[in-house]
Every structure is written in structure tokens, then in C-alpha cells.
Amino acid sequence: xxxxxxxxxxxxxxxxxxxxxxxxxxxxxxxxxxxAVSFVEDVSTRAIDIISDKSASKAEREKAxxxxxxxxxxxxxxxxxxxxxxxxxxxxxxKNEYLxxxxxxxVKVYVTRLSDYNxxxxxxxxAKAKGxxxxxxQSEIKFTNGREPVxxxxxxxxxxxxxxxxxxxxxGIWLAQEQRSTxxxxxxxxxxxxxxxxxxxxxxxxxxxxxxxxxxxxAN
Numbered sequence: 001x002x003x004x005x006x007x008x009x010x011x012x013x014x015x016x017x018x019x020x021x022x023x024x025x026x027x028x029x030x031x032x033x034x035x036a037v038s039f040v041e042d043v044s045t046r047a048i049d050i051i052s053d054k055s056a057s058k059a060e061r062e063k064a065x066x067x068x069x070x071x072x073x074x075x076x077x078x079x080x081x082x083x084x085x086x087x088x089x090x091x092x093x094x095k096n097e098y099l100x101x102x103x104x105x106x107v108k109v110y111v112t113r114l115s116d117y118n119x120x121x122x123x124x125x126x127a128k129a130k131g132x133x134x135x136x137x138q139s140e141i142k143f144t145n146g147r148e149p150v151x152x153x154x155x156x157x158x159x160x161x162x163x164x165x166x167x168x169x170x171x172g173i174w175l176a177q178e179q180r181s182t183x184x185x186x187x188x189x190x191x192x193x194x195x196x197x198x199x200x201x202x203x204x205x206x207x208x209x210x211x212x213x214x215x216x217x218x219a220n
Contacts, residue, residue, distance in 0.1 A: 033127040036135035039163040040154050043072050044122040044139070051114045058111065066107045074157055074164035075103055078176050081166075084184040090194045098194075101201040108208040120144060122152070133158040134166075 050056075050064045069075065079102045080087055090098060125138045137154040153169035167176040183197055190196035 032129045032135060036127045036129070036137050036154075036156055036163060037124050039072075039156065040124055040127075040137045040139060041122075043068070043165070048120055048122070051111070052120075058115075061115075062107050062111045065111050066103065069103065069107060072165055074159065074166055075099065077157070077164075077166060078102075078179075081176055082180045082183045083187075084180050086184060086187050086192070086194065089187070089192065094194050094198065097198055098201070101198060101205065105201050105205050105208070108205055112208055112211055135163070 046068055047065070050061055050068065053061065053064075056064070076099070079099050082102070083089070083098075121142045121144075122139050123142060125140060127135055127137045129135050135156045137156060138151070139154065140149040140151050142149050150171060151169075154165060155167040155169070155174070156163040157166045158164075167174050169175070186197050186200045187194060
């Protein structure tokens with residue numbers, strides 16, 4: 001009997017350990033998923049509040065949106081990713097200007113593009129962890145004017161204990177990846193001259209400043 005108990009314990013112990021590890025992993029993933037959902041809900045609510053505040057001037061909305069961007073997006077990683085194979089091309093001075101131009105470009109284009117939105121609602125549909133440091137959150141924007149909902153996926157990366165936005169997929173297009181395609185094309189078409197990309201961004205910002213974003217996408 002004693003020998004049987006030892007044998008049974010020998011068989012059950014590893015199984016119990018496996019179950020415990022699987023349960024722990026499931027709880028960890030559930031915790032990560034919920035944290036990702038909460039992050040997206042908070043960011044989207046703040047963004048919609050900023051864009052919908054018609055009592056604020058465009059400059060005030062841009063300032064608030066830029067602050068939100070700095071707090072919630074991994075701009076260093078996004079800007080670096082968008083350069084692709086040309087990451088090591090710019091000088092330190094060019095790199096610093098590029099980071100500022102990318103941030104200004106995103107702020108001005110999005111504040112202008114979203115200026116007609118009024119109290120829209122974003123519903124989170126699901127969240128899924130990608131390894132230990134990333135998550136994809138699926139959502140959709142519902143419009144108050146009856147327009148068909150727009151699907152938006154959020155690619156989040158862990159920054160310490162918090163999340164940061166790395167990329168956003170709107171109607172099937174990952175914006176940082178599209179931006180990368182545009183930026184690398186500009187540099188390549190100008191013989192590898194990084195200054196061409198800086199001039200491209202300056203001209204796009206000047207155009208958006210006037211409120212004209214025709215022909216400008218998140219990455220053009």
C-alpha cells in the first residue's frame with residue numbers, strides 16, 4: 001500500500017505541477033489581455049474627447065493630442081521602424097529633426113483629419129497577447145451619424161509595466177508599415193539622400209497646417 005501511494009504520488013506530482021504552470025500562464029495572459037483592453041479604452045476615450053472638444057482651438061487640440069501621443073505611443077520605435085534599411089543613414093542632427101517632424105506630422109494630420117468627428121464611440125472586441133511583451137487589441141469605431149463602423153486594431157508593446165502603441169491597423173492597413181514604405185521610397189528615389197525625407201515631411205506638415213490634407217494619408 002505504501003509503495004502504491006509513493007508510485008501514485010510520483011505520477012500525480014508532475015501532472016499537478018504542469019496544471020499549476022498552465023493555470024498560472026492562463027491567469028497571466030488574462031491579466032495581460034485585460035490590461036491591454038483597459039489601455040486602449042483609456043487612450044481612445046481621451047483621443048475622442050480631445051477631437052470632439054469644439055470649444056478648443058485647433059492649436060489647443062493639437063497640443064493636447066501631442067501630449068497624448070507622447071504618453072501613449074512609442075514614438076522612438078515607430079520612427080525607427082519607418083526608416084527600414086535607412087535607419088543608420090541620418091546624422092545625429094538629421095535624426096533629431098526627423099523625430100520632431102514625424103511627431104508634428106502625425107499630430108497635424110490626425111487632428112485635421114478627425115476634426116469632423118463628434119462624440120464617436122470605440123468598442124473593444126477582443127485582445128490577445130503576443131508573447132510576453134506585446135498584444136493585439138481589436139476594436140471598432142461606431143459613428144453617431146449612422147455610418148458603418150470602422151475596424152481598428154492596436155499593436156501594443158510593453159514598456160515596463162505599461163503598454164505603448166506601436167502600430168494601428170485601420171480598415172486593413174497597418175499605418176506604421178505603410179509609413180515605412182513611403183519613407184523608404186522617398187529616400188531611395190532620391191539616391192539615398194536623407195535630406196529628401198526631411199523636406200518631404202516639412203512640405204506635408206506645411207500643407208496640413210493650412211487644413212489641406214488632400215492626397216495625404218497617414219504615410220504620404
